Amino acid sequence: MPEEARPGSGEQAKQYALGRLRESILRGGMAPAQRLVENELAEQYGVTRASIRAALLDLASEGLVERIRNRGSRVRVVTIEEAVEITECRMALEGLCAAKAAEVATDAQIDELTDLGKAMSEAVAGGDPVSYSELNHELHTLIRVVSGQRTAVALLERLNAQLVRHRFQLALRPGRPRQSLSEHLAVVDAISARDPRAAEGAVRAHLSSVIDALRDD
Known part of the structure; x- marks a missing residue:
């Protein structure tokens, strides 16, 4: 990797380490409860230990990393109870976004949503x-x-980052994608019909189903 892409110190180094660590956690490269050893990560990413420590502090504020007194950091474990609470918050915010989308979506954007729905059907x-x-x-x-x-989007990005592991596990559960598909297509249909109330209701119904699935885990 070119040297300029791996700055050794300073703000650029912190941002580089932050991006790499966040991506690894979100993509499952680092398991829940895995210890994050600053010296090892500094060597792995070619940055200073101070840069790693600063990146871990940022990830802790995002809810992805847990700082343990006198024991360093680890990937935060999101319990089923927390996942349910987060999904309940998502219900309000994503319902708002769906209602807004139904009000303002262009024909091209509706076509894009429809195409995604078709691709999801093909994947199932x-x-x-x-x-x-x-x-x-x-x-x-x-x-x-x-x-x-934008305010709802910023809040959702932080909430959703904490649910990556649970979302992926649900997708792998036998029969879950087929059930989830019909719920997503209902959201697409409501937005395509430019019906804000129906769009919000469809999102809430989908996330209620997600909560039920999480509790069955």
């Missing part, structure tokens, strides 16, 4: 839960972007 028909999980994430992201509700 093809028995590809990993692709389905990725498309699921893309759909929720697009709805938030279309909504233009």
